[in-house]
Amino acid sequence: MFRLLAARGASTRPQLGEVLGLSRPTLSAAIAELEDAGLASKVGELQGALGRKASVYRPGLNAGHVIAVDAGSTHIRLRVSSIDRRLLHSRIYRLPSSQFFLGEEISRAVAEEVAAALAEADPAWGPLQAIGIALPARVVGPQGDAKATRQQAIFSCFEPPADIPVVLENNVNCAAVAEHSNGIAQDHETFAYVQIGFKIGMGIMLAGKLLRGRNGAAGEISHLAFPMANGMRPIPGEIEHYMGTEALMQRVVGEWPQSASAPPTDAADLMERAAGGDATARAHVERHAEDIGAIVASCVSMVDPGLVVLGGGLGANPLILPTVHEVANRLSYPVEVRTSSLGQDATVLGIEKLATEHAVNLILGEAKP
Amino acid sequence: MFRLLAARGASTRPQLGEVLGLSRPTLSAAIAELEDAGLASKVGELQGALGRKASVYRPGLNAGHVIAVDAGSTHIRLRVSSIDRRLLHSRIYRLPSSQFFLGEEISRAVAEEVAAALAEADPAWGPLQAIGIALPARVVGPQGDAKATRQQAIFSCFEPPADIPVVLENNVNCAAVAEHSNGIAQDHETFAYVQIGFKIGMGIMLAGKLLRGRNGAAGEISHLAFPMANGMRPIPGEIEHYMGTEALMQRVVGEWPQSASAPPTDAADLMERAAGGDATARAHVERHAEDIGAIVASCVSMVDPGLVVLGGGLGANPLILPTVHEVANRLSYPVEVRTSSLGQDATVLGIEKLATEHAVNLILGEAKP
DNA sequence: TTATTATGTTAGGCAGCCTAACAAAATTTT
DNA sequence: AAAATTTTGTTAGGCTGCCTAACATAATAA
Structure with a gap:
């Protein structure tokens, strides 16, 4: 339910019900529960061709936001987005020199850009749920051998805020995700x-x-x-x-x-x-x-x-x-x-998608930080 | 529940419950229902180290059996098996000449071997639920374009019994399945x-x-x-x-x-x-x-x-x-x-596995013939 | 104004699963 | 041989998640 709301963005109860195949009483109960938890809030009403207006809901304040970073070889692209992928803030930084591999140069630039983004944070964005970083390197999953890859180099100069989960993914994989979700x-x-x-x-x-x-x-x-x-x-x-x-x-x-x-x-x-x-x-x-x-x-x-x-x-x-x-x-x-x-934005859009998915999993208790 | 019984073969209620994470009352109710439908039957008892004996169940008579055929380039291998993959009958036929492609030679030999297997059928095997055939050809799924492949050639001389679903799969894929299930x-x-x-x-x-x-x-x-x-x-x-x-x-x-x-x-x-x-x-x-x-x-x-x-x-x-x-x-x-x-048996074991899985899906109403 | 349509709520019920307690049947201990 | 322990299986009762049916509400169309 919340997962769908996060994926779709603003939605009415009938729309959610149709996708999930649930009855109206069930939907009402679920929305009420989400509203109590601050995970959904009414943001307006939608008038169909006929009949009563439908209430429109969106992920609530407690759903929070994510930071997505494309740590590229030439540019650092950063997007701050709500959990339903509305853009809240974005930055682009051009590296002084092209980087062949993921290393300290990129790590330092990421640290700066993330710090700048954190400084812009608005209470209306809710809590920061995750930071996603797309890397020009092979990335292994939680069960893989991280030491065999270059992925840890992103943390050489960048320390993420305490208690904020970090999602790493290869930049090409991110671009593929973006073609699927936005492209x-x-x-x-x-x-x-x-x-x-x-x-x-x-x-x-x-x-x-x-x-x-x-x-x-x-x-x-x-x-x-x-x-x-x-x-x-x-x-x-x-x-x-x-x-x-x-x-x-x-x-x-x-x-x-x-x-x-x-x-x-x-x-x-x-x-x-x-x-x-x-x-x-x-x-x-x-x-x-x-x-x-x-x-x-x-x-x-x-x-x-x-x-x-x-x-x-x-x-x-x-x-x-x-x-x-x-x-x-x-x-x-x-x-x-x-x-x-999608052009140059593909990668950052992809890691944004992955970061929001991870954040939703965390909120729903279906993933470990 | 039935799916697990078919996959495991003879099993006790506690064993099934442990795998499925269900409680004993639920297990009892489910087994009773399956027994009423003829899909499970008690075949013995198992004494643990301590405590009361556990009843052992197997797929019942109505679960039936399948025929698995490896329509190879040099040999036709056939296995008749219960839904829980106990071997009931098997045949091997050597083709008069090696076949480069799937064609009439193979189709004719399959027709003969299947007919011979059908003649051996024992009422104790229950109904024939599916015929699986591993082909030396590309095979597309139900939504694919079957005309673009050679797969239909298997039916040039072979007509399966009416109302018996046929499962086709590429022989290399079958061997992979067998390495997973038996190898x-x-x-x-x-x-x-x-x-x-x-x-x-x-x-x-x-x-x-x-x-x-x-x-x-x-x-x-x-x-x-x-x-x-x-x-x-x-x-x-x-x-x-x-x-x-x-x-x-x-x-x-x-x-x-x-x-x-x-x-x-x-x-x-x-x-x-x-x-x-x-x-x-x-x-x-x-x-x-x-x-x-x-x-x-x-x-x-x-x-x-x-x-x-x-x-x-x-x-x-x-x-x-x-x-x-x-x-x-x-x-x-x-x-x-x-x-x-697995040697030469890999392919026929793989198509047997796929055929039994398909049969289980059919029995559970989760697939179309 | 009335009819129609879509949204939302209230009431009641069913399916699927659970726990708790007990009964039954095997073993080990006394 | 009797009692205690362990495992299997059943009975009783309850909770959760969902449903349908009926009704209330609010919009447009006639």
């Missing part, structure tokens, strides 16, 4: 999100739940066996080097015809020239799209998600969509391919 | 089963449930992108040709030193010589194990199952285990690797 995959309970940019990664959503895996490594396609061919031996992590923008641009610049204009300076430049009709740029983009299509095909051959959403600096460009779709479907099994529509 | 993966709710032999395939079990995918293609690693390397373009289905025993033996024979004894005649011969210490055979097996390790690494990078069980003509050989384990863990993330222990 292009809202109509699919099962899909894969593939991120192609500086690094590569994948998030897998199965029946509405994130697949994490035993080591939090599900979707870590940076470790797909590559190169993989007769007579070759794969090298750990090599596919990320091959597919990442850095190696791509090296190949582009290396093969750029001397007769033509100066080679593109970065991936964005390359994509722009390809969009503008430059044949050389187009060919390189096409080639890269084929490689992305091959990765998608491997994903389909393994988990057959039915839908793959493309994101990341390169992946989110609609230019590559047709080729990725064509190659993936030719190599494996029918799969729909879509381009992400 | 080496009983202690893992999440794992992948990788079959390497004439063909290659994978079955993925997540939280105790088979991952099927949108097109029934989850685990169809025969369509992983291959070859996959800088400057190469993948070819659909090529990895199955490369990894299958046929191509392996071609390479082995082609590279066999002329000075030595005659090259091995088949994969079993190769493995035997490798086990016997033949250096050339060993090198080839080692090389193949590396390739299998690479595939396992790709699987781990995608779904991170924590455990991979190796099966199939080549995969089930313990000789390859160390190398597969070493390569997979070097290329990706920590994963345990085990060798299947």
Whole structure:
């Protein structure tokens, strides 16, 4: 009941009853109980086409709020939101320098931004229930071996407020969650999100739940066996080097015809020239799209998600969509391919969703801090 | 309650109560109800170390039985079992010739074996509740597009008895189910089963449930992108040709030193010589194990199952285990690797498990025929 | 004004499960 | 052999969560 109210936001009793399949007396009793506990409060009335007005309820003051942080390689994005995901406050901070790995730089910036957000706190937001942080690192669950990952580095310079639970999740997984809750995959309970940019990664959503895996490594396609061919031996992590923008641009610049204009300076430049009709740029983009299509095909051959959403600096460009779709479907099994529509906010929206879910579980006593 | 009785087989009330967390009065009432419906019957008593004897119950006559068929490429294996998986009757039929694909040959043989099994039926078995058939083909669920697969070919010469529901499943998925219910993966709710032999395939079990995918293609690693390397373009289905025993033996024979004894005649011969210490055979097996390790690494990078069980003509050989384990863990993330222990019976045991589960769902009115 | 429709409340009941207490049947202790 | 202990099973009574039925309330439509 409360879970649904938190997920839907403002709702009337009939709306909740329809979803839950409960009778009106039951609904009234439940709402009364939630109001007594301060977990629901009436915020207005809704007039249907006919008949009496329905009261509209929202999570109450005691439901509180969460802080969601995208601890990215270049920016820290932070959102403070109510438990039903209304935005209360947001911040963006650009790191002085790009970070290859999660480390002290990022931890320090997160500490500052969270402190600033805490200073803005308004009593009307209710209590802070959780802090969610999306990390550019592998993250293991409570039963996993946290020492085997880099995830603890987020706490090197950042100490969360006492007694506030912290939710950690991999940033690509967060983006997948966001595509499901806010983005292009809202109509699919099962899909894969593939991120192609500086690094590569994948998030897998199965029946509405994130697949994490035993080591939090599900979707870590940076470790797909590559190169993989007769007579070759794969090298750990090599596919990320091959597919990442850095190696791509090296190949582009290396093969750029001397007769033509100066080679593109970065991936964005390359994509722009390809969009503008430059044949050389187009060919390189096409080639890269084929490689992305091959990765998608491997994903389909393994988990057959039915839908793959493309994101990341390169992946989110609609230019590559047709080729990725064509190659993936030719190599494996029918799969729909879509381009992400959330842009830079995907990750922070995803960790926000996970943080609010965790907060609801805590309030309902169904999870440990 | 009935579901648990079917899963456990003979059980006492206290045993069921402990698992379900129900009180003794509730248990008594439920058992009485099941006995009235003919779905449970007392089959004996069990004396503990101390205290009164406990009555032992089993699924009753009305619970009936199922027929499970492994419609394999070389053999048809059939088991008739009670709903709690006690073997009532079994048959094996060797096909006159190996079948590359599911077709009329297999369908005809299945028809004959099922007819023979039906003729053996004993009234004490109760009603036939379901026929399960494991197919060497992709199988889609009820909501999928059955016309896109070869699965309907099983019915070209075989017509199941009227009103008897038929459960179809891919044979590799069945083997995975069997490893979970009867085999080496009983202690893992999440794992992948990788079959390497004439063909290659994978079955993925997540939280105790088979991952099927949108097109029934989850685990169809025969369509992983291959070859996959800088400057190469993948070819659909090529990895199955490369990894299958046929191509392996071609390479082995082609590279066999002329000075030595005659090259091995088949994969079993190769493995035997490798086990016997033949250096050339060993090198080839080692090389193949590396390739299998690479595939396992790709699987781990995608779904991170924590455990991979190796099966199939080549995969089930313990000789390859160390190398597969070493390569997979070097290329990706920590994963345990085990060798299947079920042998040729894996598939039929798996489809038996699925058929009994379906039968229980039907009896409980939780599935459609 | 009256009819219709949707929302919300009151009253009463049923299903599923529980605990407490007791009865029955086995063992161990006296 | 009798008594105490332990486990299984039954009986009685009660609680929780939900339901339906009927009624009250408040809006629009006729």
